[in-house]
Amino acid sequence: MSLRFDSTRTPDIVVIGAGLIGLAIALELIDRGAQVTVVDRGQSLGGASTAAAGMLAAADPGNPPELQELSRLSAERYPAFLGRLEALSGIAVPFQTNTTVQYLEDGSTVRLAEHSLDPRQLAAALRAAVNATSIRLLEHTQIAAADQNSGGATIRLNGGTAINAQAVVYAAGAWTSEVMAALDNDPISVTPCKGQMLRVRLPFPLDEVHRSERIYICPRTRGPQAGTALIGATVENAGFDMSVHGVDLDALRALAAKLIPELASEAEAPMVESWAGLRPATPDKLPILGACSRPGQFIATGHYRNGILQAPGTALVMADVLEGKAPCIDISALSPLRFACSVTG
Ligand SMILES: Cc1cc2nc3c(=O)[nH]c(=O)nc-3n(C[C@H](O)[C@H](O)[C@H](O)COP(=O)(O)OP(=O)(O)OC[C@H]3O[C@@H](n4cnc5c(N)ncnc54)[C@H](O)[C@@H]3O)c2cc1C
Structure with a gap:
């Protein structure tokens, strides 16, 4: 489907979900001349996007091969993405680390040229950047219905407001299936995968990420969290439960201590x-x-453990798809049509 952005229509596009993915897409779309409204039922960037460690783990040997191109594109685009946010917001988001020490199965290590950043700093810059643009951000706003029509869709908000849009982008993270089902779309298969994490004060300076297949230690070197490190994260199938358990944090700390023994004790760290x-x-x-397959409906979600990394590339390819252009990378393996996306009108 091809959209010709027409600024006389308000808005061209409604994005559902104001996480990093939804807002990065919105920014890219307005740079291409679209009018964009982003609707979130909660606060923008209140979901996974500020719970993350912030590793831009494009070189993680555990990444599936199908992710390589999107990860490479995103890592390459990151400096320009952060530059755009700074130009709009005046807030610079520094890289916290530039190297990852990856512990391999055979006990050896490799050093990977990878960055990490603080997602809370990124969120502050992104919010301010969005506020400096024409993007209409509706927070704490529930969508009651999405009615498809020949010109796109009418999004009805609780309270009665109706928004006519040429296209709707579903980007509600772990809630995307729920949202699509509630709006009478055939549900796609997105489920929440819970991650618990802790942040500790470091007993000595650390400026590299340490990561094995089971655990990572992600230090903060700049900003308000400097001198601390994140230890994460659990990978749990626990529905929408967000509780944190001491026993799980202890297990994470024990795994981290296998890489850096000084992290074992609460007294030292x-x-x-x-x-x-x-x-x-x-x-x-x-x-x-x-x-x-329903005209005017698009999905951008399922970024699992790599959504911070993959935001800039996702924004580019989704804007291309919305404009009816071939994306600069092959995304056929990521097509919504590989699952039960709507096939009826
Ligand atoms: C513990 C942990 C560690 C992680 N570490 C990393 C890392 O180091 N590197 C990395 O690249 N990635 C990491 N990730 C993954 C990354 O955080 C996610 O892939 C990414 O944030 C997903 O972004 P999103 O915008 O799709 O979802 P979210 O940030 O969850 O945003 C979804 C938004 O949709 C909104 N929404 C929900 N329902 C509705 C509705 N009905 N109507 C409107 N809006 C709705 C929510 O309120 C929310 O604001 C980590 C994740 C976790 C949990």
Whole structure:
């Protein structure tokens, strides 16, 4: 499907979900001349996007091969993405680390040229950037219905307001299936994957991520969290439960201590805070990016453990798809049509 952005229509596009993925897409779309409204039932960036560690783990040997191109594109685009946010918001988001020490199965290590950033700093810059643009951000707003029509869709908000849109992009993270089902779309298969994490004060300076297949230690070197490190994360099938359990944090700390023994004790590395977040997971652990078979309906979700990394690339390819252009990378393996996306009118 091809959209000709026409600024006389308000808005061209409604994005459902103001996480990093939805807002990155919105920014890319307005740069291409679209009018965009983003609707979130809660606060923007209150979901997985601020629960994440912030590793831009494009070189993680555990990544599926189908993710390589999107990850490479996103890692390459990151400096320009952060530059755009800074130009709009005046807020610079620094990389916290530039190297990851990856522990391999055979006990050896490799050093990977990878960055990490603080997702809370990213969220502050992104919110301010969005506010500096024409994007209409409706927070704490429930959608009551999405009625498809020949010109696109009419989104009806609780309270009665109706928004006519040429296209709707579903980007509600772990809640995307729920939203699509509630709006009478055939549900696609996105489930929450819970991750618990803790942040500890470091007993000595650390400026590299340490990561094995089971655990990572992600230090903060700049900003308000400097001198601390995140230890994460659990990978749990626990529905929408967000509770944090001491026993799980202890298990994470014990795994981290296998890489850096000084992290074993609360006395040497006291805990500063802990939390849980919900990753959007799909059955094949790959994102869902592209057009549904219902005209004017698009999906961008399922980024699972790599959504911070993959936001800039996702924004580019989704904007291309919405404009009816061939994306600069092959995203056929990520098509919504590989699952039960709507096939009826
Ligand atoms: C513990 C943890 C660690 C992680 N670490 C990393 C990492 O180091 N590197 C990395 O790249 N990725 C990491 N991730 C993954 C990354 O956080 C996610 O892939 C990414 O944030 C997903 O972004 P999103 O915008 O799709 O979802 P979210 O950020 O969850 O946003 C979804 C939005 O949709 C809204 N919404 C829900 N229902 C509705 C509705 N009915 N109507 C309107 N809006 C709705 C929500 O309120 C929310 O704001 C981690 C995730 C977790 C949980």
